[in-house]
Amino acid sequence: MAQTRGKRTRTASRRVEGWIKPVEPEFETIQILRDDGSYDEASLPDLTDDQMKELYEWMVFARILDQRALNMQRQGRMGTYPPVGGQEAAQVGSAYALEKEDWLFPSYRESAAMMVHGMPPELTFLYWMGREEGAAAPEGVNVFTISIPIATQVPHAVGAAWAARLRGEKKAFLVYFGDGGTSEGDFHEGANFAGVFKAPVVLFCQNNHYAISVPLERQTASRTIAQKAVAYGFPGVRVDGNDVLAVYAVTREAVERARRGEGPTLIEAVTYRYGPHTTADDPTRYRTADEVKEWQERRDPIMRFRRFLESRGLWSEAQEEELQERLRERAAEVVRKAENYPKPEPTNMFDYMYAELPWNLKEQREALLQELAERGGAR
């Protein structure tokens, strides 16, 4: 083979290419209820009529509460709030698949999922009103605190799942994140750990197509998010996130897999965020009204499921009216509870820094009390 300095000459009949062949994995988007409301009887999940109505009520309640929260924020009664509108099926369907002893690890937008798994919605409202008291679920409700730093909750869920397995428990751990979250290091590190240690965890991605304003195509070059599971050695599945029955069915299977010790699953639920990223965002800057309209009018998860229930004789206009009235009252009660929570003591910021306050915090707390007393006296 001839070779001159700085320049390699080719020798005929030697192979120079063809080693690299792109592999494009196929991931169909699972759907049970088609956009037009039709379905195959054989695909229906194992849910009673009452359970299906319960799914519907949860979704409607989630939407009503979401609207309330948005209104409250506009009126200055709540701080910045991340709305869930449009993602009700993805959250309700998945959370409903958990047993009471299973754990739910949210990001920050999972108010609907958390509620389905037992988190009192007034606590979630309280949290977004700026009170730490709203962050933790009561004892017995297996919902972890929300996580603002993106995807950091994935390793948390994996660690807790791993701990449960070490203890011989048969529990499943469901952790939520968005399409944007799959770009973060912690998603990759957490998924990798989950695969290596066969953690009983279900990684649930709500792909709502935007991370604030950054669209999915800018988040990943992969055609689907589900296929990322292949890299970590466990199954990935893609589901229509606005089909509550499909979300339920897929999550249920993944949860049972985890419980049986068969390891993790990555679920990609394709959905859409009707509202802004948070109330501090203006989505008209990066999305068209037509696009939002398309999702709201042709693929709304609540509408689709209502049509299904009606087609099976399980729902009627009269029931809808009754439900709306009942849920609006419940929503009002949620708001009342949150807003009537006793006001915080300024010294509350010291109370839970350590099991026992070190001297410096004790002195600072005293100083604050002094300051408050002086302020009080000055009035």
Next chain:
Amino acid sequence: MVLGEDVGVNGGVFRATEGLIEEFGPDRVIDTPLAESAIIGTAFGMAVYGLRPVPEIQFCGFLPPAYDQIISHVARIRNRSRGRFTAPMVIRAPYAGGIHAPEHHSESPEAFYAHIPGLKVVIPSTPYDAKGLLISAIRDPDPVLFLEPKSIYRAFREEVPEGEYTVPIGKARLVREGTDVTLIAWGAMVPVAEQAARQVEQEHGWSCEIIDLRTISPLDRDAVVGSVQKTGRCVIVHEAPRQCGLAAELVALINEHALLYLEAPVVRVTGFDTVMPLLALEQEYLPNPQRVVRGIVKAMTF
């Protein structure tokens, strides 16, 4: 539970976890994939779930990838959840320089972590303290960053009781009683301070009181202030860079509680505000007994 890179089969790159996997099995002593954020993040998940994990980061120069998990969650979860969830975990990491290591293997980042509310930071300087403080750290209901000065892992031997005993977190150790000047140090700088103290005693007849802080956060303010009120002079020694290093915090505390007792400004003998150099210049960077002696002279002759 112990988890980290090379902690199991290999026994840890400094052999700190040697023998554990044989005794406790692969479920409790775990070789993890190479991912610091996940090591701390999963340990956090275990801790909030009720276990007591002791994750190891192989060198504290590799703590930065896990910094988000530490500051955003480990240190905050008790506060965020109003006590519903807590993180009783100990993060161990070899610390500081002096072993001719490659880049990033000689860091002294204690100030970064002392500045995080909700975390405790502990740095032992003797075998006895290392065991007692580690047991205290593991028993502590709050998260502890346990930094192990690597240059003195095997520098000297001393009696260490077989059974369990604790050394309290938040309490400094009086290494040497003295009357003329207070030397404050921690980690591998404690033996350096001791050497400097011996030298000035010989050369000048000065009596140094030496305090080994042992806990960086929460600081033992009373030990520091009590000593400076007695001696009226103070020299603080740390490897970490000067600006915003722990010495600055100690000077502020001395200022607040012992200003009128001072005969001279507090002297800081620290690493330079440079990147720690590679091994060829390592000994020029690290505070050595000569530099400490110069600092003591400055304090004594002000």
